[in-house]
Amino acid sequence: MSHTCNSLLLTCIDFRFNEAIRDWAKEQGLIKDFDLVSLAGAQKNFLDEDTKSVALKQLEISSRLHGIKTVLLVAHQDCGAYGGSKAFASWDEEKAKYAEDLEKAESLIKERFSILAVRKLILTFDANMNVELKEILKP
Ligand SMILES: [Zn+2]
Secondary structure, eight states, X not given: OOOOOSEEEEEOSOGGGHHHHHHHHHHTXXXXXXXXXXXXXXXXXXXXXXXXXXXXXXXXXXXXXXXXXXXXEEEETTOGGGTOGGGSSSHHHHHHHHHHHHHHHHHHHHHHOTTOEEEEEEEEEOTTOOEEEEEEOOO
């Protein structure tokens, strides 16, 4: 039986955001239409030589078997794979690092899979764990 879906969603493993990311995907009309990959540090995996092949392999399989058109990369605030928020002097610095790595991951993905569109998102949360996902749009 042939089965296809539109997207691959790459998130961090962080359990704190599973539900919020699923809710967001539902709001976006993506539910039941995406392959889900969770790797600690999400986008960071494309940039580390140790994990790059693992991340690319998931895209290759998803593309070949399910014909995905879009890759959604979700970075998140306080990511342990980056040392958490405490590793940065400010939220602006932290956010800039995620944005930079998302950009690098997008370039690598497009280099290998020119047919795939890439959407880059950063998840933030407040003290009450109210979560927000914002897409980084091209200027
Ligand atoms: Zn994380």
